Amino acid sequence: MSTKITEKVWSSEIEKRILDDWEKDNVFVNNDNFKENENYYIIDTPPPYPSGKPWHIGAAAHYSQIDMIARVARSNGFNVVFPIGIDRNGIPVEIYTEKKYKIRMRNMDRKEFLKLCEHTLDETEKEFIEILKSLGISANFKDTYHTDSTEYRTLTQSTFIEMWKKGLIYLGDRPSNYCIDCGTTIADSEITYLDKETKLVYIKFFLKDSTEFIIIATTRPELLFACQAIIVNPEDKRYRDKQGKNLKIPIFDREVKIINHKSVDPNFGSGAVMVCSYGDLNDVQLFRELHLEEIKSINPNGKTTKHAKQFSNLSLKEARNKIIEELQDQGLIEKIEIFSHRTPICERSKTPIEIISLEDYYLKQVDFKSELFEYSEKIKFYPEMHRQILLNWLNSISIDWPISRRRYYGTEIPIWYCKKCKYPNIPEPGRYYRPWEEEPPFDKCQNCNNDEFEGEERIFDTWMDSSISPLYITKFNKNDNFYKKTYPTTIRPQGKDIIRTWLYYTMLRCLYITEQLPWKNAWIMGYGVDDKGEKMSKSKGNVIDPLPIIKKYGADTFRLWSASEANLGYDFRCSEQKIINSQKFLSKLWNIGRFISNFELIDEANKPQKLNSTDKWILAELDNLSKKCNEGYNELNFFIPSNSIREFTWNIFAAHYIELIKPRVYNESKDEERKSALYTIHKCFKSILLLLEPICPFITYELWTKIYLDKKIINQKMFPKINNDFQEMALLTQRIIQFNSEIWNRKKETISNITNKPLSLKDPIKITIPNELELFSSDLIAMHNII
RNA sequence: GGAUGGAUAGUCUAGUGGUUAAGAUACCUGUCUCACACACAGGUGAUCGAGAGUUCAAAUCUCUCUCCAUCCA
Structure with a gap:
């Protein structure tokens, strides 16, 4: 009699050897050829984004659990397609590269910059894949896809062209969220909020032809020159006699009207608010509602426009300081308070968002909202409670999705403009186009027959790429047979933090292209939070790196911990x-x-x-x-x-x-x-x-x-x-445990008169076995040495 | 301000109407009992956030409030 297991302890060293076995045997290469009547299970795996180190312990736990989904499906007899991709487009890598090489994207040759980004990505990706593999992720690593590959970007572009042809894309010139640091328009979903301290400046505005003045409290004195109205609450007694009267804007010598609006909180500041283009989203609404004429206040480079007169071409900070200084010199400032206020910032660069008007491409979504609600009902959510996050997001959508970005590392928008008539010429889908450096694939403008073109320089929002992952992994437009068998996919596993982006945009895009939902199920996992229960974030400094933990304890330990730590979705x-x-x-x-x-x-x-x-x-x-x-x-x-x-x-x-x-x-x-x-x-x-x-x-x-x-x-x-x-036998479990415990207790309480210590477990004991345990008497007698 | 989830022994969690509220960990006390001291045995420890209501019966259902986390204004 001898054990077949020589190692005395289980250790992560053994795991490494097992990984080699699996790799050698090609255990997890996906099978492309589905047999007739075979059940298949397609996982729309999230392509992780290699945006630098360290990685997040929650993400490692997340991928471990996605792997459990795959393994359960195999154990249930499904043919599982478990692809793995890497999301590589977008602003994070650009910012990371700028920091790493101490360069500025806009001061560089575009091609050179792209190369550096690619290099950065390759480096971080390598480590990343190693972690995933060492966790025992049973995905098809032999066929890892990249969202910045020619093949992937071709699909992004051709699906864009298809949507263009369906009339779903339009060019809009309207106020949108703009990040000065990133130099681009961004979508609502890319904004986060941060409480920031700011100055609340109380400025005197004189009534026209009068020595009487009212006080306006504002956090944006630098936008004074773009003010087009002053609003007060109609209930506010202080201003009842002033409604409709004209006020003079200090310094800039222009007149604006005092207008009633119920949105004003009489208790905030002085109860009178200036409306500028654009201090915040509320201003945008007011401009629309009150039919005010927009004054462009900020250029895309973040400097004030010519409308700022002597304060033009200044950064917002400079303009603010100089205008405050000038107001002070003229004795027009009553007081300045410091207060904390929720500031929208760019999720990627953490810069405060400005709202400026620029021409950008938009994908329609507002018109489609009711259908989106209907489709949302058809997805099965694991757990059900997280459906609400999607519904809340759908409810809050008020503008279409701006999809163009003034950045470099991303999929190019495939458009050439006619130099003469500015008509946007769209190429045929099927290959990857780079209009900023390529000759157009046509000789003459489709509109005016002119033969000179200018290539579009902008790229797509990265969610334009990642939102078609279900199409890419099912070989849409590439292998019809495979596509028909695998689309819609079985399941989308993802974190609850990207429901309003990845989940939502995927739904939208795939519905536009295929008129079907991209998956039947959505599996939503909660965050990994720190030991106090707070979300991990780089700014808080409480992010835990999974790598040392996996190395120290091994993958199985990590996976078991991940599985047993919390109920799904929490x-x-x-x-x-x-x-x-x-x-x-x-x-x-x-x-x-x-x-x-x-x-x-x-x-x-x-x-x-x-x-x-x-x-x-x-x-x-x-x-x-x-x-x-x-x-x-x-x-x-x-x-x-x-x-x-x-x-x-x-x-x-x-x-x-x-x-x-x-x-x-x-x-x-x-x-x-x-x-x-x-x-x-x-x-x-x-x-x-x-x-x-x-x-x-x-x-x-x-x-x-x-x-x-x-x-x-x-x-x-x-x-x-x-x-x-033998179902009825299970009813005896508690009795067995209780009886064993009784004997152990009895032995412990009995002091042996030979050793003067409690009885050992193998010492004999006299005890009666209860009737209901009579069935087990021979085993019980032998186990406890009952006499 | 709105939405979602949560509040159960020192700590973390399980428990969606019914006998002494379950487990892990920590703590205390013993034990190297031929798979395991990364173990075994025993023990201390919770009026289940507060208040009210429904019910023969509530941690569990309803309402109000307080606090925490996350998201959106």
Whole structure:
């Protein structure tokens, strides 16, 4: 009798060897050729963005769980397509590259800059893929796609052209969010908010031809010259007699009217507010509503326009300081207060957003809102509660999606403008176009027959690329057969923080192109938060790097922790203590395996005729475990199986069952009873391994192959069958645990008169076995040495 | 201001009407008992955020309030 497992402890070193095995055997290369009637399962994996280090522990947990989805689907007999892509377009890499090389994008040759970005991406991507692989992600790494590849960008452009032809794209000149640092228009979804301290300046505005003045409180004195109205609350008694009168704008010598508007809060500042183009979104609305004429105040380079007169061509900060200075000199400032105010900032560069009017391309979405609501109802959400995030977002959409960006590292907008008539000429879809450096693919303007063109220099918002991932992975426009079998895809797994972007935009884009939803299910995971329960962010400095943790504890420990930490959809706390707990369970499992591997395998083929009652009892509990796991796996909630497996394996199977049958398996004289125990213990252990495989693929693989010497490895097997044979036996579980505990307690309380210490567990004891446990009496007597 | 989720032993979580509220961890006390000291056995510890209501019965349902987290104004 000897163990088949030589290593005394489970360690991450063993995982590395297993990874090599898998790589050699090509275990997870996706199968492109679906057979007739085969069930398939397509995962629209989020393409991670390699935007520098460190990576986020929540993201590593996220990908671990997506892998569990894939493994569960395989265990349920599906042919799984699990692609992996890397999202590489957009502003983050540009900003990261600028910092890394200490350069400015706009002071550089475009081509040179693109090369540097690519280099940066290649570097970070490499490390990234290594982490994913070391986590045991069973995706198709041989075929990793990149959103900045020629092939991907071709698809981005051709789907754009298709939408253009459907009349869904238009050029709009209207106020939009603009990031001065990034030098581009950005979408609402790219804005976050930050509480910032700012000056609230109280300025005197004199009434026309009068020495009477009113006080205007503003946080944007630099926009004084773009003021087109003063608004007050109609209920406000202070201004009741002034309504409709004209006020003189200080310094700039222009007149504006005092207008009633109920949006004004009489308690804020002085109760009188200046309306400028544009201090904030509210101003935009007021300009529209009151039919005010826009005064352009800020240039795309972030400097004041000519309308600022002597203050023109200044940065906003300079303009603000100089205007305040001038107002002070003229004695027009009553006071200045400091107050904290929620400021919209650019998600990427953290610069405050300005609202300026620029020409940009828009994709229609407002007209389509009611249909989008209808389609949203057809997606199954895991968990259901997160559907609301999408619905809230849909509700709040008020303008179309600006899709053009004045940046470099992204997919080019494929348009050439006629030099003579400015008509936008669109090429035929099918290849990748770079209008800023390429000759146009046509000789004459489609509008005026002129033969000179100017290429578009702008690129797309990155969500234009990532929002077609379901089309790309199903080989849309490339392999019709494959596409027909795989689209719509089965599931979109993603974080709840990008519902209003990735999930929403994917829905929109794919509906425009295919008139079908891109997936049937959306699986939404919560954030990884710190040990206080607060969201991790770089600015807070509480981001945990997953790499050292994975290295220290191993992938399976990390995965088990991730699965058992929180219910699906809820945020999960990251604490090292919890990770250590998972490691302890794997160690327990390893040792159970070492024990079991001492004994010969009795399987279905040589199953004993008669099973002992104790064996029937644990098989009943095993069935219950399988059911519980199935429930959890069906809901794609790995919290349920991970915790039930732990509970069963440690607190029932190891603590009570194994102790009960030890005497039998060591006693070779009673062959039938021994065989019954060995059959059962192997059956239980095999089931535990099968059930745990999606969560901990490494240790289950190792134990399976070592103990069962099975050619067909565990990750190609199905979940255990549920037999429902001895269900009523499971009712006795609590009684068994209670009785064992009673005896252990009794022994502990009894002081031996030989050693003067409590009785040891193998010392004999006199006790009556209760009637309902009579079934197990022979095992109980042997286990406790009952006399 | 609006939305979503949460408030259960020192800490983290499970528990959607019914006997002594479950588990993990921490803590205390024993034990190297032939798979495991990364273990085993035992123990201390919660009037389930506050208040009111429904009910024979509430951590669980309803209402009000307080606090926390996240998102949107």
